[in-house]
Amino acid sequence: xxxxxxxxxxxxxxxxxxxxxxxxxxxxxxxxxxxxxxxxxxxxxxxxxxxxxxxxxxxxxxxxxxxxxxxxxxxxxxxxxxxxxxxxxxxxxxxxxxxxxxxxxxxxxxxxxxxxxxxxxxxxxxxxxxxxxxxxxxxxxxxxxxxxxxxxxxxxxxxxxxxxxxxxxxxxxxxxxxxxxxxxxxxxxxxxxxxxxxxxxxxxxxxxxxxxxxxxxxxxxxxxxxxxxxxxxxxxxxxxxxxxxxxxxxxxxxxxxxxxxxxxxxxxxxxxxxxxxxxxxxxxxxxxxxxxxxxxxxxxxxxxxxxxxxxxxxxxxxxxxxxxxxxxxxxxxxxxxxxxxxxxxxxxxxxxxxxxxxxxxxxxxxx
Numbered sequence: 332x333x334x335x336x337x338x339x340x341x342x343x344x345x346x347x348x349x350x351x352x353x354x355x356x357x358x359x360x361x362x363x364x365x366x367x368x369x370x371x372x373x374x375x376x377x378x379x380x381x382x383x384x385x386x387x388x389x390x391x392x393x394x395x396x397x398x399x400x401x402x403x404x405x406x407x408x409x410x411x412x413x414x415x416x417x418x419x420x421x422x423x424x425x426x427x428x429x430x431x432x433x434x435x436x437x438x439x440x441x442x443x444x445x446x447x448x449x450x451x452x453x454x455x456x457x458x459x460x461x462x463x464x465x466x467x468x469x470x471x472x473x474x475x476x477x478x479x480x481x482x483x484x485x486x487x488x489x490x491x492x493x494x495x496x497x498x499x500x501x502x503x504x505x506x507x508x509x510x511x512x513x514x515x516x517x518x519x520x521x522x523x524x525x526x527x528x529x530x531x532x533x534x535x536x537x538x539x540x541x542x543x544x545x546x547x548x549x550x551x552x553x554x555x556x557x558x559x560x561x562x563x564x565x566x567x568x569x570x571x572x573x574x575x576x577x578x579x580x581x582x583x584x585x586x587x588x589x590x591x592x593x594x595x596x597x598x599x600x601x602x603x604x605x606x607x608x609x610x611x612x613x614x615x616x617x618x619x620x621x622x623x624x625x626x627x628x629x630x631x632x633x634x635x636x637x638x639x640x641x642x643x644x645x646x647x648x649x650x651x652x653x654x655x656x657x658x659x660x661x662x663x664x665x666x667x668x669x670x671x672x673x674x675x676x677x678x679x680x681x682x683x684x685x686x687x688x689x690x691x692x693x694x695x696x697x698x
Contacts, residue, residue, distance in 0.1 A: 403490060440562070456487055625642070
């Protein structure tokens with residue numbers, strides 16, 4: 332039977348199996364390379380073709396956005412954040428146990444934690460940027476953000492600026508809500524913010540063997556005092572005594588990192604404490620930083636409250652990490668493992684401070 336002209340035109344107008352679009356090809360290529368990952372949501376819209384179901388551009392954009400956010404998150408070095416969170420929690424716990432406990436505010440607590448964490452993350456980003464600019468982070472570097480072009484230098488700079496602005500925003504709200512005098516809070520906050528930048532930017536304390544001192548003070552006494560004062564509105568210098576175990580443990584994280592990178596740092600022309608004292612003395616110093624807090628807890632436990640023996644449960648893990656520190660083959664794992672230890676160690680210490688019937692006293696406490 333003869334087919335009408337209109338029917339022929341309809342047949343010609345019917346779509347044939349089109350080759351995959353360039354977007355689809357990109358997705359297939361990512362799947363072949365393992366980059367698309369299983370994290371992409373299976374509920375996104377799909378389009379049926381003669382070759383089967385393929386993800387639409389919306390799927391790819393969603394996956395790309397998720398991966399980008401994940402990249403930004405990893406650039407913040409979240410594994411290191413216990414170094415700032417633990418002193419903040421400790422200062423807040425001491426405020427809760429103080430004579431000004433009636434003024435304790437959960438909103439103030441969350442604002443304090445947010446502000447301190449934002450500044451810490453910004454400092455990590457600044458560290459990433461300047462280590463790369465100065466040629467310290469190379470192919471064997473632990474931080475791959477700029478080395479592998481995961482983020483561009485402009486993206487890292489923008490991320491750091493956003494984090495510093497977020498920290499300042501949190502501080503403004505904190506200053507409004509806190510009973511502390513704004514000038515007192517501002518002195519500590521902007522001192523900490525400046526130190527986080529100058530650690531590698533500007534003066535570059537890290538590059539002239541002063542980085543250990545900065546970290547020891549900033550992520551110990553200063554953070555504890557800031558959190559305590561934000562809650563109570565009062566300055567109690569004895570809080571710095573409580574910060575000593577956390578400060579030593581946090582410094583162990585940095586020292587293990589600098590000891591691991593001593594060779595590459597030396598070739599880059601910078602000076603760290605680990606380079607100055609050498610490998611053997613670095614091992615002795617790391618052991619002192621790691622185990623001295625346990626000696627303090629042993630004394631606190633028998634003199635004040637058995638609750639202070641609780642952090643001693645992490646001692647076996649500390650011995651394992653110290654053993655890895657002495658082995659060149661396992662040395663690269665030590666900084667992150669020390670940070671993990673710092674988290675559990677700190678949590679147990681804070682629990683002890685909250686539950687103990689009597690807290691340690693220091694000779695300079697006013698009666």
